[in-house]
Amino acid sequence: MTTSGLPLEGAFYPTRNLGPATSVVVFLHGYGASGDDLIDFSAFFTGNMPDTAFYAPDAPEPCEIAPFGFQWFSLEEFDPDMLRRDPRSLPRALEDMRAGAETHAGLLNDYLSAVMERHGIGPERLAVVGFSQGTMMALQVALRREVPVAALIGFSGALTGASRLADEIRCRPPVLLIHGDADEMVPFGAMSLAEHALAEAGVDVRTHACRGLGHGIDEQGLFVARNFLFHRLETES
Secondary structure, eight states: OOSTTSSSOEEEEOOTTSSOOSEEEEEEOOTTBOTHHHHTTHHHHHTTOTTEEEEEEOOSEEOSSOTTSEESSOOTTOOHHHHHHOGGGHHHHHHHTHHHHHHTHHHHHHHHHHHHHHHTOOGGGEEEEEETHHHHHHHHHHTTSSSOOSEEEEESOOOSOGGGHHHHOOOOOOEEEEEETTOSSSOTHHHHHHHHHHHHTTOOEEEEEETTOOSSOOHHHHHHHHHHHHHHHTTTO
């Protein structure tokens, strides 16, 4: 099976037994990357979830600073160095990024619906896993769908537009946030800001700090994520 015919192109990883998928995980890559950068993590998860298929779409825009990568929205107006120098600027910057996260939210929402239709599953059999900017998109879209997905995992990301979440949230999927405490790109403090806003909105949110990890995904975080997914996809099937 290919990803042709879906609203976004990208990478695909079939079920371990090559049979029909009873659940699906969608990976959302970060700024300047592509679906190919995350799809290989499927091999780590599929051992515990043999009937799960994995998708990793490419964001719809070519990246403004990485000609072979993609972006969910532009970051040209933001100064990441400022965020690292002055953590007090982080909440305001994340508010400003809300407009960016909204740009292709409808397209991503349509993509998730199309993947479910392709496999004949409902949202209770779908999980979304984001990294960095992909986490921002996952939180923007999944919390505003009519019915919650089975799980939402965000690595090294942030919640944009937290001040409007209480008014806009439509469902409350279980959320796991994982972040390295040495992240040089998205400040570690973004995780606690997201945790607080999600909890205030009534979301079941859990967090995990990866000690000494920069902007990336390590084995410790993958184990935590795999356990979270397993209990929401396999044990509830």
